[in-house]
Amino acid sequence: MKSFEGKVAVITGGAGGLGRAFADRAQALGMSLVLSDIDAGALEKTRSALAASGARVAVLAGDISKAEHATALAGLAQREFGGVHCLFNNAGVGCGGFVWENTLEDWDWVMGVNVMGVVHGLRAFTPLMLEAAKRDPGYEGHIVNVASVAGLLTPPLLGIYNVSKHAVVALTETLHHDLALVSPQVKASVLCPGFTPSGIANSHRNRPASAQSDAAPTASMLKAQAMVAKAVESGKLTAQDVANATFDAIRDERFWIFTHPAFKPLLDARLDDMRALSNPRGGAGMRET
Numbered sequence: 001m002k003s004f005e006g007k008v009a010v011i012t013g014g015a016g017g018l019g020r021a022f023a024d025r026a027q028a029l030g031m032s033l034v035l036s037d038i039d040a041g042a043l044e045k046t047r048s049a050l051a052a053s054g055a056r057v058a059v060l061a062g063d064i065s066k067a068e069h070a071t072a073l074a075g076l077a078q079r080e081f082g083g084v085h086c087l088f089n090n091a092g093v094g095c096g097g098f099v100w101e102n103t104l105e106d107w108d109w110v111m112g113v114n115v116m117g118v119v120h121g122l123r124a125f126t127p128l129m130l131e132a133a134k135r136d137p138g139y140e141g142h143i144v145n146v147a148s149v150a151g152l153l154t155p156p157l158l159g160i161y162n163v164s165k166h167a168v169v170a171l172t173e174t175l176h177h178d179l180a181l182v183s184p185q186v187k188a189s190v191l192c193p194g195f196t197p198s199g200i201a202n203s204h205r206n207r208p209a210s211a212q213s214d215a216a217p218t219a220s221m222l223k224a225q226a227m228v229a230k231a232v233e234s235g236k237l238t239a240q241d242v243a244n245a246t247f248d249a250i251r252d253e254r255f256w257i258f259t260h261p262a263f264k265p266l267l268d269a270r271l272d273d274m275r276a277l278s279n280p281r282g283g284a285g286m287r288e289t
């Protein structure tokens with residue numbers, strides 16, 4: 001996508017963290033904003049701050065793990081701004097612990113937001129983008145699915161999160177191939193950031209009551225929580241750095257967005273192990289940023 005001015009960005013999980021940074025960058029580039037988030041209070045604060053700084057912004061509070069929310073969000077983008085050009089399937093949550101100790105509620109919650117949230121975003125918005133491309137040969141659309149380095153590596157104690165982000169990588173690669181079959185005007189990228197200071201280590205703050213489990217956290221869950229909190233806090237790039245790199249990649253139509261090069265040797269090691277059919281080298285991925 002060569003120009004952003006006057007176009008429309010839709011961002012799920014837009015109230016804070018990386019989502020807010022995408023919104024700030026999109027606004028700076030002259031885009032209108034449509035933001036969704038499950039945290040209605042935080043979303044309203046973000047809306048009012050963005051509007052006060054001159055943004056054209058519409059918001060919808062809701063849970064992206066529900067298809068109806070994505071459908072309503074697409075309706076809002078159409079009504080307010082006539083469609084969408086950049087879609088950021090960004091909302092995500094994390095939950096750690098040994099995979100055999102995580103509860104079914106943990107699995108449903110994380111897979112519901114991180115995987116089905118992206119699916120719902122794609123199902124609601126991609127047809128609108130493809131229709132816009134058919135109507136207008138000058139239309140350009142771009143979809144960014146937010147995965148993680150955890151979508152390429154398999155750090156211990158983060159099984160559900162790893163599985164969900166590997167799914168986002170596979171989904172987005174397939175989306176890239178599918179789009180290439182139908183239109184040169186709509187592109188996709190997958191964002192795989194490393195640790196970046198944000199609210200992700202405190203995801204439970206927005207865990208709906210219906211997704212709660214009665215079980216007390218196990219020692220492995222508490223250990224994972226402490227490790228993630230420390231790693232996220234010590235991340236050297238800001239959310240704004242990640243957003244800037246993401247918009248550069250959209251402009252250059254690059255599929256892979258790797259913001260944290262320190263993880264590259266770990267990815268190389270994993271690929272080398274697979275090629276050599278060696279057993280995975282253990283434990284890598286949690287401490288490096």
Ligand SMILES: NC(=O)c1ccc[n+]([C@@H]2O[C@H](COP(=O)([O-])OP(=O)(O)OC[C@H]3O[C@@H](n4cnc5c(N)ncnc54)[C@H](O)[C@@H]3O)[C@@H](O)[C@H]2O)c1
Pocket residue numbers: 012013014015016017018019036037038039042062063064065090091092093113146147148149192193194195196197198199200201202203206232235
């Ligand atoms: N921060 C990092 O270190 C890091 C690294 C790699 C990937 N990511 C990914 O970046 C994305 C953004 O996370 P972040 O780090 O900004 O965390 P964050 O917690 O600061 O922001 C996530 C936002 O998503 C919202 N959200 C949570 N559940 C939702 C739901 N069901 N429906 C709609 N909105 C919901 C939250 O309220 C929050 O505003 C996530 O997909 C995360 O997995 C983050």
